[in-house]
Amino acid sequence: MTIASVRDSSDNRVSEEFDMEMYLSPEELDWQQKARKFAQRRILPTIEQDFDDKYFRRELVAELGAQGFLGMHISGYGCAGASAISYGLVCLELEAADSGWRTMVSVQGSLAMAAIAKFGSEDQKRRWLPGMAAGEMVGCFALTEPSGGSDPAGMLTSARYEKGRWILTGAKRWIGLASVADVAVVWAQTDDGVRGFLVPTDTPGFSAIPIDTKLSMRASIQCDVHLDNVSLPDDAVLPGARGLSAPFSCLNEARYGIIWGAMGAARSCLEVAVERVQTRVVFGKPLGAQQLMQAKLADMFVEYEKGMLLALHVGMLKAKGSLTPTQISVGKLNNVREAISIASKARMILAGDGITSEFPVMRHMANLESVRTYEGTDEIHQLIIGRALTGLSAF
Known part of the structure; x- marks a missing residue:
């Protein structure tokens, strides 16, 4: 995958000595070229100013969806069904522009959408995945907590079942995209172990506050999330998700x-x-x-x-x-x-x-x-x- 193979001849770029292109299909190279062009034209011209201003360009989400980058490794439901290497190459090119935009694609596709695709019901998949793939809806993945991110087994966020509804209480921290998300995949302790819940972010009791003191990832969004007796119906549970696995x-x-x-x-x-x-x-x-x-x-x-x-x-x-x-x-x-x-x-x-x-x-x-x-x-x-x-x- 020589860098020169997907660049304009006018660019002054490093040429790779290892010829990895022989391992890549034309489709994979096309994904790389499409991602590079998008990064050069839509991210690079403003990224330094956006980083300085702590500004997240929300309008680019729909453009990423139009390119097919959101949940691109998922098949069906409006997703591209691309190969693992194609997805990797897109990540490579987006992060060459800025880690925050690769992170956005990762949070949306590899975390929130992947959770729904892997563990959701058919109704949940149909409700959320097409809009998320198109960039019309944004998702976040709420696992990490203020007390520590490396020990999710010790999470304090809980969900109790009362009178046919789930009640979520707790806090999450460093949750990417939470303040602009339409749906949050929230992980909580229950009497049956850790379960995943789909929480529309307009649900009463859900709040997301962007962390404003960052000296890193300044062109993207990470938040503190608070769950104050968030009440959810039975069908908010991801049926296939049980335990930390x-x-x-x-x-x-x-x-x-x-x-x-x-x-x-x-x-x-x-x-x-x-x-x-x-x-x-x-x-x-x-x-x-x-x-x-x-x-x-x-x-x-x-x-x-x-x-x-x-x-x-x-x-x-x-x-x-x-x-x-x-x-x-x-x-x-x-x-x-x-x-x-x-x-x-x-x-x-x-x-x-x-x-x-x-x-x-x-x-x-x-x-x-x-x-x-x-x-x-x-x-x-x-x-x-x-x-x-x-x-x-x-x-």
Whole structure:
């Protein structure tokens, strides 16, 4: 999948030395090209200002739906039914523009829509999925709580059954899109274990307050959610979701997209660094002619290529239906960690200019710190991998 294969000839971009294009179908390459064009034309022109202004461009949601990007890995109900690798490539290109927009596609498609598609009734699927696929309706996924995100088994949000209705009480935190969502997938403790509920956000007692103090993901929305005796009918329950394995399966869908998306942010930083060292003259010659600069670029490029090969391998496993949670943890841990390292090296190469919004590097660095935290911290993924290696659980 050479970067040059889906770019305009006028772009100054990094060429990949590994020819991964041989593994991709024409359809997968078409999805990548469509996502790149959308990112370049609709996200990049305003993203620096949107980041500064903490502004979420709600109008782009319908445009993402029109492109087929929302729930694109789901079949039927207005969804594209695209391959796992196609979805990964779309995540790659959207996050090359900004992590917040890949996150939006992930929250909508891999979390909220996936929960309905996997565990919902036929009526629930017909009610919500077509509108969400079109971007006419927005969904959110309310699992994480203020007391801690890494231990969902200890959630305090509860649902009790009284007189033929479910009553939800509790709080959630860091819930993407909640303040603009039409429906929230809320996970709560019941007498029968953890269950999932579809909560229309205009239901009395549901409130979502955007978190305003963020220094990361500033062009997207994350919220505190409060559930104050929210009353729901019987058919609000996701019938196929029982226990934590249900939300975990959705999280694995989202983690898969991160494996690809993080490499998009890394690629953006690498491209900026390469262009900068070719055009900035220091000590009488281009900065790129200095041995130390070439060493940094070589290290960045090698880790980027390794990350892309890992993403492709994970995508092939997912397409075969043999991808395991441990393999997803390997991909998420490695690719986010290396993307952060690549962004940091790019910032050093750009020197003082690297901290300005004239370049996307600091924005990517800030965003990647959020990506590193959500859908499992480094430590959680290390423990998942360690458990697989030793057969012993440390958490």
